[in-house]
Amino acid sequence: MSAAPRRAGQLSLGAFLMETGHHIAAWRHPDAHAAGGLDFAHYAELAQTAERAKFDAVFFADSVSVRDTHVPSLSRTARADHFEPITLLSALSVVTKHIGLIATVSTSFNEPYNVARKFASLDYLSGGRSGWNLVTSSTETEAHNFSLDKHLDHALRYERAKEFYDVVSGLWDSWEDDAFIRDKASGLYFDPQKLHTLDYRGKHFKVRGPLNVARSPQGWPVVVQAGASEAGRELAAQTAEVIFVAHQTLDEARQFYRDVKGRLARYGRRPEHLKIMPGIFPVIGRTQEEAQEKFDALQALIHPSVGLQLLANMSGGLDLSQYPVDGPVPDLPETNGGKSRQRLLLDLARRDNLTIRDLYLRIAGARGHQQVIGTPQSIADQLQQWYEEEGADGFNIMSPWLPGGLDEFVQYVVPELQRRGLFRTEYTGRTLREHLGLPRPANRYATQREDALRVAS
Amino acid sequence: MSAAPRRAGQLSLGAFLMETGHHIAAWRHPDAHAAGGLDFAHYAELAQTAERAKFDAVFFADSVSVRDTHVPSLSRTARADHFEPITLLSALSVVTKHIGLIATVSTSFNEPYNVARKFASLDYLSGGRSGWNLVTSSTETEAHNFSLDKHLDHALRYERAKEFYDVVSGLWDSWEDDAFIRDKASGLYFDPQKLHTLDYRGKHFKVRGPLNVARSPQGWPVVVQAGASEAGRELAAQTAEVIFVAHQTLDEARQFYRDVKGRLARYGRRPEHLKIMPGIFPVIGRTQEEAQEKFDALQALIHPSVGLQLLANMSGGLDLSQYPVDGPVPDLPETNGGKSRQRLLLDLARRDNLTIRDLYLRIAGARGHQQVIGTPQSIADQLQQWYEEEGADGFNIMSPWLPGGLDEFVQYVVPELQRRGLFRTEYTGRTLREHLGLPRPANRYATQREDALRVAS
Known part of the structure; x- marks a missing residue:
């Protein structure tokens, strides 16, 4: 355990869900649901399990292609058929009440108006629980599905991503929070003064607006990122509220944490308004030996x-x-x-x-993320240390196989974290922002008007 | 009533849902749910009402802009804030069991890979109930949200739409129906022979594929169209399985019906594999006078x-x-x-x-669609006549205000249609295709292989 002074607050937990689980051979595990990738009941059960344990959010990664460059090996994995995340999360919004719903959508293969709209719509469906994991995508197989011969250069991708973010967040402010009056007697449905046209003109996009969805319960859906490159860190410092990241060691994690949090002041942001959540791949046993045996059994299925x-x-x-x-x-x-x-x-x-x-x-195993093989106590020790020593504000739990791997984490590790006061025992907020302790952004136009009034008075 | 020989079969019914209803002043109706446009419970209730009445489908139109060219009048309508249809239908798939779920998505402002994927995903979520209303969009306000100075020319839009359809339907065949084996013992998840790469190269799109969703329960989600121009009719004859259309008179409807059904043979298609469903805007009273009074009361709210x-x-x-x-x-x-x-x-x-x-x-009123103001009997008479005299295979019901307008149709008109044997009293199929009596398309690659085997033997 760390000798550092005990860090206040509590850590965040995300359930990073992936078809049959994160281990490459997960689908062959005797208890894995091999056809889970396209079975809504499977995901409904997983999301409800995570919600019972008071997780902040469920999260889905995404790519817009089958990585079929080597079909013989691909045909032995469960990576080729799965739900599109926005449709899946929209459906999950109905069978959950509290947990956040975070989906990955690429800025390279979409139009910002569509993306702004879908996340605002999901925010309404879920009563303020949506989050967008903004990625630029990195594979050629994806580019080939979008009329491109090769993927955009890294720098150009990030330039486009920043513009994309500016458009999306601008569109989310199209309507002030109290724009819609809906007064049947007078016949006034909205206040024309509270409708704003973005009129964005950049290098990559020209988007007039306004968005055809009212300002959503969270103001803006939570913005998540996962890029670790220099350009990715800088974009995150400007725009991200959560970072999902892969680290192998606490040193590496602390270095990243310090670096990214250190960039925030430059953009007028406070360190606590960006949550850093490394992925954790937990294999849980009653003893260290049992955990290792479980892991070895999975490995033998590769x-x-x-x-x-x-x-x-x-x-x-x-x-x-x-x-x-x-x-x-x-x-x-x-x-x-x-x-x-x-x-x-x-x-x-x-x-x-x-x-x-x-x-x-x-x-094989955790794809660059932290692999923790141990008892509920030793795993909780490690999460506690990473949290207290500022390697992480929370963790994205990547269960090796599903549903059993998540069940075990919820049954054994979460109570241990709760016993230590490191994790909530009840939801105290309603929205994903509230779970994560993130502020609700003010509408830029309302703020401008208030500023103008202050100056005038 | 018509003297024509009684037409066999039964008609189809769609519930064309729109925020607070189709009348421009619907939201001011005393019983209308003025904030319904962004209230999921409102739509869940409407979809469940339509499902209780055994409707074939619910349907959502869409546009990707606020038509804010004249804000003072816009601010007195409920047309500016509503759910994005794919997210909404994904959520509705969870609270319904039988009814089809049809959403409009434009070929002008999307990429075919994303669209193929979303409808296949919705088809899995709903167990085979999804339908895509393919539109090319027609307003400049939409183009301005997608980095275009003006909308594509009509001819170019339709050229793009046909390519878009070819890509989407091609991607839906990426996997044969029995491609996924998921055999834990051998470790084979899918049969590599049953994975197919589209490799589409057209004027507007280059899309390699394959899709990262397995072939969906319906094979292909049902393809719907709504274009009535020459180019629209021709595209529909090639590709549509349902047409939503606006007619004012039976003559006009019969002419359209004959024209479009007459084009099918050229593409090797049978007349019964394309369903024509005009929109109907019904105002229902116990007497003709009461119906007229209800309509006048709505009109007075404009x-x-x-x-x-x-x-x-x-x-x-x-x-x-x-x-x-x-x-x-x-x-x-x-x-x-x-x-x-x-x-x-x-x-x-x-x-x-x-x-x-x-x-x-x-x-004002039905926006070019048939407005029927009358008793349940007289409305049923009219639907029966249009059906029997081949002006329609079914109808898209555009309730003037919601939820009350749909409730009345379901309570009074549907039973009258059922009494006459014109509409089902129970669902007999599971999928939207089965409700509509449409065949499930065979996978093109499986068909090729079977043909090759036949030739070889």
């Missing part, structure tokens, strides 16, 4: 073709498919793909005397 | 500024706002807008000696 493809992806092209999987890792010439990552993997294999199977098992 | 704007819109710019509303229609010089429509209105006013108010009341 088909060699899936494992070899993980290695190829991770190394930018290393092809070991012609060698015996339980034999030594051969000394291969480097390919053009990613030389430093290839060197790293080959050195690791050499140092620890790994077979090919050993090597891919080392990198 | 604020003059709303009425004058209706006239201006309908005539392409006629401005009568400077004249006394209960005085005669002055003889104005024609503007550039729409000379023939202006002449028509002015001649009508002269002939019937109308005041300005009389004139706008004549054109």
